[in-house]
Amino acid sequence: MxxxxxxxxxxxxxxxxxxxxxxxxxxxxxxxxxxxxxxxxxxxxxxxxxxxxxxxxxxxxxxxxxxxxxxxxxxxxxxxxxxxxxxxxxxxxxxxxxxxxxxxxxxxxxxxxxxxxxxxxxxxxxxxxxxxxxxxxxxxxxxxxxxxxxxxxxxxxxxxxxxxxxxxxxxxxxxxxxxxxxxxxxxxxLPNGVDCTVFHPRSPDPMARAAWGLEAEDLVVLCPVRIVPRKGITDVTRALAALDDPRIKLLIVGSIRPREAAYAQEVRDLIVQLGLGERIRLVEGVSLDRMPALYGLSDLVVLPSYMEGLSIALLEA
CATH class of the missing domain: 3.40.50.2000 (Glycogen Phosphorylase B;)
Incomplete structure (x- = not known):
């Protein structure tokens, strides 16, 4: 067909x-x-x-x-x-x-x-x-x-x-x-689903963490979102600033479309303003096939969106 x-x-x-x-x-x-x-x-x-x-x-x-x-x-x-x-x-x-x-x-x-x-x-x-x-x-x-x-x-x-x-x-x-x-x-x-042969529990890989500049003792928080205002990225950034523990690291991973470039810059400016440059990484261009490894190296996944339907990212996590 x-x-x-x-x-x-x-x-x-x-x-x-x-x-x-x-x-x-x-x-x-x-x-x-x-x-x-x-x-x-x-x-x-x-x-x-x-x-x-x-x-x-x-x-x-x-x-x-x-x-x-x-x-x-x-x-x-x-x-x-x-x-x-x-x-x-x-x-x-x-x-x-x-x-x-x-x-x-x-x-x-x-x-x-x-x-x-x-x-x-x-x-x-x-x-x-x-x-x-x-x-x-x-x-x-x-x-x-x-x-x-x-x-x-x-x-x-x-x-x-x-x-x-x-x-x-x-x-x-x-x-x-x-x-x-x-x-x-x-x-x-017909609710969203995920491929459980790809997304499944796995032990953190120290080598994978090192590739992202992370230490084995870090508590890694992954925020897999598109970089748009409704995803609440500035909120999770401010929340991390309130946690005065340098071991807590945040990876914000998602795509940035041209129309959201100004908002992405707002997020970057906020990270600098709050002095979180060593604790937060905003990464774009991560392809779908690399996401299972990112979930695997993370200790916690957050989705601070103001509104979701049935988030595939949470199901994958």
């Missing part, structure tokens, strides 16, 4: 959606299906596929997908690229991993004989705390107007777009799906 995974984020960048989409594609390919992933373009070091990460599927990166999803690009440019790609792939099934990719698939691929599935990952309550994703014309709309437009768009997508099943990966997503008007008979609760 030819299966198209449509996800605006995908490895080498890391995050919950990327992890879910990657393992979905990998498992389906290993079961003998012809899997193609349609996703965003990546640049710089993020463009290098990790050598330790199996890739038994094809990846098609569309330059117009990420700008469209973030509200900074043309819908028509995205539809043109997506339609051409899907025409070449001729998928038997399309599996979208975010609402706007689902919308684009509905508009670009009008063959109603192709089943569409939709896994719902996006966290919405964080928007109400002031972290809206889309701009809708920066400088022209205030936060409440932006959120109102986004919620109206989500209601349209969930209630009017074509999809066979909506897969909710955690309890909050069931609530949001209902609030956005998803037909109850098409909603399936």
């Amino acid at each position: 030819r299966i198209c995974i449509l996800a605006y984020r995908f490895p080498p960048t890391i995050g919950g959606l990327q992890t879910y989409a990657y393992y979905t594609a990998r498992i389906l390919a290993e079961e003998g299906h012809e899997v193609s992933v349609v996703t965003e373009t990546v640049e710089g070091t993020d463009a290098e596929w990790p050598p330790g990460l199996p890739c038994p599927f094809a990846i098609h990166r569309l330059p117009s997908l990420k700008p469209f999803v973030h509200g900074r690009g043309s819908l028509f440019a995205c539809l043109g690229e997506l339609r051409a790609t899907l025409t070449a792939l001729r998928p038997h099934v399309i599996h979208a991993h975010d609402p706007l990719s689902l919308l684009a698939a509905n508009l670009a691929w009008t063959d109603v004989g192709t089943p569409l599935f939709f896994t719902f990952h996006w966290v919405f309550d964080a928007h109400e705390a002031g972290y809206a994703r889309r701009d809708y014309g920066a400088g022209r709309l205030n936060r409440s107007e932006t959120l109102g437009l986004e919620r109206s768009l989500m209601r349209f997508i969930f209630s009017r777009c074509r999809y066979e099943r909506l897969i909710a990966v955690g309890p909050p997503f069931l609530r949001w799906a209902e609030s956005f008007g998803a037909p109850p008979d098409r909603v399936v609760y």
Whole structure:
């Protein structure tokens, strides 16, 4: 069967959606299906596929997908690229991993004989705390107007777009799906999971710690998050400052997108301001295949997010 995974984020960048989409594609390919992933373009070091990460599927990166999803690009440019790609792939099934990719698939691929599935990952309550994703014309709309437009768009997508099943990966997503008007008979609760052959308890490796500049007697706290405000990174930084023990070390590991560069710099400045440069490391560009070793060398994993759906990072830990 030819299966198209449509996800605006995908490895080498890391995050919950990327992890879910990657393992979905990998498992389906290993079961003998012809899997193609349609996703965003990546640049710089993020463009290098990790050598330790199996890739038994094809990846098609569309330059117009990420700008469209973030509200900074043309819908028509995205539809043109997506339609051409899907025409070449001729998928038997399309599996979208975010609402706007689902919308684009509905508009670009009008063959109603192709089943569409939709896994719902996006966290919405964080928007109400002031972290809206889309701009809708920066400088022209205030936060409440932006959120109102986004919620109206989500209601349209969930209630009017074509999809066979909506897969909710955690309890909050069931609530949001209902609030956005998803037909109850098409909603399936299938919680996030992890590969227990990869993520399992292991003894701390002194050599692995040394590679990260850590001592055997250090108490290592791992914070595996995307570097965005809703993940509460400044809070955990201040919490470490209150623990006056130089043996407690914090590894903040995650991806930094260009739009979050200013926040990442805010975190770095706070680390310097609090005199924690020897106790905190903010590391980006760690690929998915390196995460099991990081969990293994850590004594504690923290996730100080203001809101999560069903965190894959916590399940991995």
